[in-house]
Amino acid sequence: MSLPRQSISLTPPNEEWLRSQVESQEYSSKSEVVNDLIRRRREIDMVRAKLIAAEQSGFTDLTPAQILAESKKQLRRNGEL
Numbered sequence: 634m635s636l637p638r639q640s641i642s643l644t645p646p647n648e649e650w651l652r653s654q655v656e657s658q659e660y661s662s663k664s665e666v667v668n669d670l671i672r673r674r675r676e677i678d679m680v681r682a683k684l685i686a687a688e689q690s691g692f693t694d695l696t697p698a699q700i701l702a703e704s705k706k707q708l709r710r711n712g713e714l
Contacts, residue, residue, distance in 0.1 A: 641667075651663050651666055651667075654666045673714075676708060676713060676714055680701060680704045680705065680708070683700065683704055684697050684700050684701060684704070687700050688700075
């Protein structure tokens with residue numbers, strides 16, 4: 634399967650950080666780092682949407698901090714975070 638290719642420009646500090654992530658062997662490539670960052674941001678957006686929906690529904694007596702903690706717990710349990 635051919636994946637879409639992108640070209641991006643980075644500031645020197647961001648390039649250094651990205652390179653350090655690969656050099657530390659936490660990631661095998663810069664693309665893997667960027668994809669992981671995007672995945673994490675999508676998870677944050679999902680949690681934020683759940684918090685907003687819960688607050689607006691009036692369905693729960695939980696505080697936003699409690700909802701966030703529970704959402705993270707469920708994501709970790711499912712291997713999504």
